Amino acid sequence: MAVAATYSDNQSRNPSIQALVDLVSSGMGDVNDLILSKAGSNVELIPEIAKHLISSGGKRLRPMLTLACADMFGYEGKGHVTLAASVEFMHTATLLHDDVVDESDMRRGKLAARKLWGNQAAVLVGDYLLGQAFKMMVDVGSLEALRILSSASAIIAEGEVLQLGAAKNIGTTETDYLRVIEAKTAALFAAAAEVGPVIAGQSDAMKAAARTYGMELGYAFQLVDDALDYGGSSADLGKDIGDDFREGKITLPVVLAVARGTDEDRAFWKRCLEGDDIADGDLEQAIELLKKYEALSETVERARDYGAKAMKALETLPTGPHNDALADAVAFCISRVS
Amino acid sequence: MAVAATYSDNQSRNPSIQALVDLVSSGMGDVNDLILSKAGSNVELIPEIAKHLISSGGKRLRPMLTLACADMFGYEGKGHVTLAASVEFMHTATLLHDDVVDESDMRRGKLAARKLWGNQAAVLVGDYLLGQAFKMMVDVGSLEALRILSSASAIIAEGEVLQLGAAKNIGTTETDYLRVIEAKTAALFAAAAEVGPVIAGQSDAMKAAARTYGMELGYAFQLVDDALDYGGSSADLGKDIGDDFREGKITLPVVLAVARGTDEDRAFWKRCLEGDDIADGDLEQAIELLKKYEALSETVERARDYGAKAMKALETLPTGPHNDALADAVAFCISRVS
Numbered sequence: 001m002a003v004a005a006t007y008s009d010n011q012s013r014n015p016s017i018q019a020l021v022d023l024v025s026s027g028m029g030d031v032n033d034l035i036l037s038k039a040g041s042n043v044e045l046i047p048e049i050a051k052h053l054i055s056s057g058g059k060r061l062r063p064m065l066t067l068a069c070a071d072m073f074g075y076e077g078k079g080h081v082t083l084a085a086s087v088e089f090m091h092t093a094t095l096l097h098d099d100v101v102d103e104s105d106m107r108r109g110k111l112a113a114r115k116l117w118g119n120q121a122a123v124l125v126g127d128y129l130l131g132q133a134f135k136m137m138v139d140v141g142s143l144e145a146l147r148i149l150s151s152a153s154a155i156i157a158e159g160e161v162l163q164l165g166a167a168k169n170i171g172t173t174e175t176d177y178l179r180v181i182e183a184k185t186a187a188l189f190a191a192a193a194e195v196g197p198v199i200a201g202q203s204d205a206m207k208a209a210a211r212t213y214g215m216e217l218g219y220a221f222q223l224v225d226d227a228l229d230y231g232g233s234s235a236d237l238g239k240d241i242g243d244d245f246r247e248g249k250i251t252l253p254v255v256l257a258v259a260r261g262t263d264e265d266r267a268f269w270k271r272c273l274e275g276d277d278i279a280d281g282d283l284e285q286a287i288e289l290l291k292k293y294e295a296l297s298e299t300v301e302r303a304r305d306y307g308a309k310a311m312k313a314l315e316t317l318p319t320g321p322h323n324d325a326l327a328d329a330v331a332f333c334i335s336r337v338s
Numbered sequence: 339m340a341v342a343a344t345y346s347d348n349q350s351r352n353p354s355i356q357a358l359v360d361l362v363s364s365g366m367g368d369v370n371d372l373i374l375s376k377a378g379s380n381v382e383l384i385p386e387i388a389k390h391l392i393s394s395g396g397k398r399l400r401p402m403l404t405l406a407c408a409d410m411f412g413y414e415g416k417g418h419v420t421l422a423a424s425v426e427f428m429h430t431a432t433l434l435h436d437d438v439v440d441e442s443d444m445r446r447g448k449l450a451a452r453k454l455w456g457n458q459a460a461v462l463v464g465d466y467l468l469g470q471a472f473k474m475m476v477d478v479g480s481l482e483a484l485r486i487l488s489s490a491s492a493i494i495a496e497g498e499v500l501q502l503g504a505a506k507n508i509g510t511t512e513t514d515y516l517r518v519i520e521a522k523t524a525a526l527f528a529a530a531a532e533v534g535p536v537i538a539g540q541s542d543a544m545k546a547a548a549r550t551y552g553m554e555l556g557y558a559f560q561l562v563d564d565a566l567d568y569g570g571s572s573a574d575l576g577k578d579i580g581d582d583f584r585e586g587k588i589t590l591p592v593v594l595a596v597a598r599g600t601d602e603d604r605a606f607w608k609r610c611l612e613g614d615d616i617a618d619g620d621l622e623q624a625i626e627l628l629k630k631y632e633a634l635s636e637t638v639e640r641a642r643d644y645g646a647k648a649m650k651a652l653e654t655l656p657t658g659p660h661n662d663a664l665a666d667a668v669a670f671c672i673s674r675v676s
Binding site for chain 2: 041043044045046097100101119120121123124125127128130131132134135137138141143146147150151153154155156157158160161162164165
């Protein structure tokens with residue numbers, strides 16, 4: 001069995017997703033073309049909203065996983081491009097519906113689609129993109145890839161409903177929370193990676209390894225995002241922080257801080273996150289508490305643990321530039337926060 | 339080629355869907371069991387909302403079409419049951435999202451799910467049911483059925499976005515309106531019927547005939563619904579009328595009345611439907627105008643025309659009890675209004 005770069009080897013490299021971006025750049029060009037053509041519709045509002053989202057600068061990590069996990073086996077067809085575009089459509093549909101559910105005003109530093117075009121259009125264009133995603137998957141013709149991605153679709157929605165129950169509830173446990181992020185984030189990363197070896201006709205062992213890589217990377221990615229929303233472990237007060245706090249979202253840093261806090265701390269979290277009663281200075285106090293109880297640094301530590309499991313899964317997959325680039329992607333995800 | 343009962347033959351029969359209900363009752367028992375099992379989830383809110391919808395007394399016309407259009411070819415597998423349940427899930431997901439988009443308070447005489455559990459849950463449970471629908475279709479393993487149903491899914495959402503543009507716009511033309519109802523209603527009826535011969539391994543001619551039957555029936559069904567919302571051609575003031583009017587929905591009766599009305603009439607429609615400014619007595623005045631310009635009776639006449647086309651399509655399909663029951667279903671749909 002091939003042995004890939006280990007996590008500690010990788011830590012000495014400069015963490016970047018540039019190697020991944022470069023390796024899949026030709027395929028991603030095709031993915032982008034396909035996305036633009038499939039986001040088209042005679043109904044004007046659809047391409048308008050789709051282009052707003054598509055141009056809003058996501059990293060496109062999920063479709064890159066699909067391409068890399070097919071390319072690493074020397075796959076020479078075009079099915080991975082179509083599956084990658086489907087994955088991105090599924091993700092975009094989720095973002096549109098999330099913004100409606102969370103009543104978000106901003107998305108990646110831009111006004112959220114629901115603020116520009118209304119909740120109604122955001123719900124319906126999300127539905128359209130999901131329908132197009134399934135049509136594209138059907139075009140590829142792999143029932144196995146369809147099974148994996150349609151399962152992910154149901155699991156993502158289930159996770160969002162679960163999160164709705166956890167939202168504004170400071171009694172959320174770590175187990176509850178991990179269930180939420182497995183469903184809402186890790187499941188799509190896992191599916192995006194798994195369909196690579198599926199379309200390349202690989203063994204169950206390869207599919208399982210790619211799936212595990214994606215799943216663990218997804219956990220790490222989400223935990224890093226959670227920490228970043230409070231400024232990361234260094235708690236830098238950047239300009240894009242505090243969204244989760246303002247929306248009453250219970251993330252791992254909060255779960256840890258609540259569990260370790262005093263009754264007075266708990267009353268503070270309850271007022272802010274359950275009671276929607278947030279005053280000037282509360283975000284700063286929240287960050288103070290997170291630092292005091294080492295909740296941010298521990299969240300990042302958990303992310304590192306998941307990252308290490310993702311690296312371990314890469315040991316099963318073929319060595320070579322794709323494997324190296326996928327290892328870099330893990331290190332990059334974690335480096336965002338530290 | 340077999341010649342089925344013609345529309346005029348059928349008019350002499352007592353219009354009822356009982357024959358259809360009886361013919362597919364065993365299959366519908368299986369569909370209901372599958373729906374209940376697939377609407378299950380460890381996330382409590384999901385089965386709660388799903389059961390609310392499922393028990394709220396829809397006629398389940400769409401899944402019955404799927405069963406009948408497979409059974410009429412002597413299909414003996416179970417794939418049609420799974421496809422029928424998928425069709426009903428797609429429909430239910432659409433209803434949940436529609437209620438959010440339309441800001442509806444009621445659905446089939448009960449409080450809408452969004453009023454009971456909130457818009458957020460309605461959006462997400464809709465997404466979950468759609469994901470489950472695709473998973474079920476994948477279980478069946480027919481790429482052709484998947485293609486038909488995923489296309490319908492995208493078309494339905496496209497139609498809803500189109501309707502959003504037409505809503506509160508009394509300049510909506512008849513052509514615009516027919517495009518909307520083809521997408522939002524007729525497309526799923528067409529797909530529900532077409533997957534019957536598909537799963538039964540029938541010829542393209544049979545698939546096309548079933549599709550046409552479903553499509554034309556869907557048009558008729560929607561136009562009858564539109565007329566019923568203003569009390570039908572007899573304009574009986576039942577208790578469940580006026581929802582479209584209050585929501586500013588532009589339906590065919592309104593399109594016809596606006597086109598034929600005076601400037602003063604147009605100002606009335608504009609105030610009520612575009613301006614959301616509805617006072618006591620306005621619904622009664624709207625119905626007066628619809629009667630004056632024969633807009634309701636003409637809408638019903640159009641529904642009859644579509645019904646006749648559905649009957650014509652049945653001539654291509656095998657004769658027998660299923661064909662007769664599908665003919666009765668057309669007559670029944672239209673009889674609801676006359």
